Amino acid sequence: MREVLMRLSIVVVVITVVKIKRIEGVRAVLVFGDSLVDSGNNNYLPTTARADSPPYGIDYYPTHLPTGRFSNGYNLPDLISQHIGAEPTLPYLSPLLNGRNLLVGANFASAGIGILNDTGIQFVGILRMFQQFVLFEKYQQRLSAEVGEAQAKSIVNGALVLMTLGGNDFVNNYFLTPFSARSRQFTVPQYCRYLISEYRKILMRLYELGARRVLVTGTGPLGCVPAQLATRSRNGECVPELQQAAQIFNPLLVQMTRDINSQVGSDVFVAVNAFQMNMNFITDPQRFGFVTSKIACCGQGRFNGVGLCTIFSNLCPNRDTYAFWDPYHPSQRALGFIVRDIFSGTSDIMTPMNLSTIMAIDSNIY
Template structure:
């Protein structure tokens, strides 16, 4: 990505009005080139199924969303590997920042100039801890996602040179979504788990934060300078937990308690890292409150329910997986949850709205609109 430069030379002539117009045009063209260069900000995505855009399609794992009715509302109306009826969280953020959607890193289409858009390294089923999601077998744990990120940077250097590659990585927006699986698919996976014998819920939350800190510091070492870090959502209110743990559809207290302990610790940890590195690199996203807004008052957001998944079976459509044999609602836009675990595309739209314009209680220390304004001329 070389910056265009147009030079006009007028030897031995005094600048008349037409020539002044030409020189003004040169300046405008150069400024426009710089603006266009800055407008295509790269976007990198790390984490779990909430942000996986299809990496697990290429892996030997059971954690997959590659069969109908997943993708029913995607433009192609076909499954893409996204755990959504249509677009997922990274897609909607990309749309808001005016970027192409990031391709899964394992996609063979991610070559050449596509590398400049960024990449999605997320893998459904993973957690902060390496022992989270072992039941899903061949998933990309965080150290593997970072290994691929290093590989990506090598490919990017070959494409645009070392200096430009560094600028792209440092100037990128990054999304990191972890934590939910460490509770749902580890600590609370069975009535008595190895981790629940080892830790109380507060102890486990603090342990997760120490490990998450290591992950974020490694991401900083790899060049990330603006990272959205989402906390866990209201894990006790998703249809899968209502189906298996609640008596009358009430949110499960233990899981809600875990989220309410973990999330403030996450905010505190990101503040401490920012203080340590001397910049607001990490931005804590209060996904718990963002989700609770439409879970507690679904009708206000145009949903008929926040308890029943659109696709599933059993109580609250929350038992098992979403498959072609599942119950399927005719209108996904009036359901807050698409499947037993994941919000619908429309619900994600409200979350992205809050990411962009939310107040300091849900976006700490600033929302994405502020970030984009601050960073517009930085890189």
Template sequence: MGSSSTTCLQLILGLLLALGTVAPRVEARAFFVFGDSLVDSGNNNYLVTTARADSPPYGIDYPTHRPTGRFSNGLNIPDIISQHIGSEPTLPYLSPQLTGQRLLVGANFASAGIGILNDTGVQFVNIIRIPLQLDYFRQYQQRVSTLIGAQQTKRLVNQALVLITLGGNDFVNNYFLVPYSARSRQYSLPNYVRYLISEYRKILMRLYELGARRVLVTGTGPLGCVPAELGMRSRNGQCVPVLQQASTLFNPQLTQMLNGLNRKIGSDVFIATNTQLMHSDFISNPQAYGFVTSKIACCGQGPYNGIGLCTPLSNLCPNRDLYAFWDPFHPSEKANKIIVQQIMTGSTEYMHPMNLSTILALDSKA
């Protein structure tokens, strides 16, 4: 065989290999994200609001080492899920770069500060509350229809993976924000939780009406254990009981409501993601996960670095991988990776009725 035909063969082999590595990207399903700062990838950068993460040291461990609007030292939960499903990260819906083919990857509609209720996060002024996130999703589908037609758009949305993260702010930035808040005067905690669940149900039904067929619904983390609450309310570093009670009431009722919705629809559309348990694992035993602490935020000030915002003037830990919390409220990139690992492969205790690996395997056969 002459050298030119060898070169030709190498080229063909190279091309085939290249196609092999590119193919999954084409096959990758679209991914849509709704919710609050735990999953916001930068929408709030485009808004006049105080709920933003667009200045250092946010993004210090992101590939660009610059702030992106993610409330993380690096990647957030949606970014890591995108990696697992073989997709590029979804862009914020408000990003001017979200056009053309990039729309087919999906979109992130999340906005820091929002909750299930429209009066949650009023102090942040201009944020994308959930009715507007859902309206943007409808608008997104119209935009995609002009690219690939209505039928293909419907298929893209039906086959997509959806992540929604709501509820934490309804407690910390509403009910418990100030003593005797309007909502705490209106409802006892158990009744407030029931009200939140009934409102959340309407949001999820609307998402279903808009075409979502595989939706990961996260519960709240252990709200009383985050550095912000330890800094403000804790005695001797113990998790704050009343906030823990809120999580303990909310999360099982959320799972119950999702089971009811799935029964009504006749399909496992909504997947209960037990983020309270996922967080509790490394909060109760940080050393087992390679953390030196789960009480002190890497970036912040005051007790437990839990007071105020993370800014260039804050204390900053040199190694973010040793901290479960990046700032007073948000997990570090390493903690986010542990959470996503449970989303991918966790038992039914963590992911009910099934984990994301099972979903991907089932849907690939469909």
């Protein structure tokens, strides 16, 4: 009996060590940005920008319950983590983010925020970028307490970082009202240049805080989302003003990331052409197995693009056949195509390299 207990103890110790080593051996993932990547931080904040009620999460496995993700299931960072064999990052504000879970990384994103601090003011208590960075510094302190300062620095330097910003600066700021404060202050090209100058400060701060591999997503095709089709489009055509704004902003973003990389002497920042990735299935939804890229699965009004996705909304029976889940956010299946492009896309959509190349290079470094 004593021998059996000793063997069981050894097995438990071995399993524990293997689990810890597996967590330590897999690259950490750190996430910053807005609702496209928020995994539930806003659940803990005094804000209306939240996805914590049904039917959000209807396809989330295994619970099929809302998680705070603006998705019918998984979101972009979840799918990237799955592809690299990492566990999904917990929201930084989650009480579960402690102990060894800190080694997996953390998600600091908050729905409604933008590059600018005045973006999303209607959502009140959200985590603007400077606040996300304050929490990132606290995360590093907690990580150091868990594994030591040197190991914590190594984890942060070796982490894959996802930064998704910009869309709200247009739809929830500049174009929010016909004569918004920002639209009276700037023309669209001037505003795009201003956003890029502010975004550069954010990325440089992220670099100062230790990030060394950062995917920076440009804005999607803002004029083609169901919310804009519902309010600004006559016959379902993409709204020209918003499309043009995105097409001015995104090339400036690519150039800015190149400039920073040249300044720091390394390919730290990788520009992700989310505009083209989305346009692929928006312009030819049938080729991707979608029945529509104009009508949201969950919503009401024209194109299901009016208001919020709630328990009272129209809800499609098969989310896999809709490119958009709600008035603003792609469905889980659509995100799968975006992640595929992030891993294997050519240099016109992943600049200067795709994520598969990054993983191959970094496997020799970290």
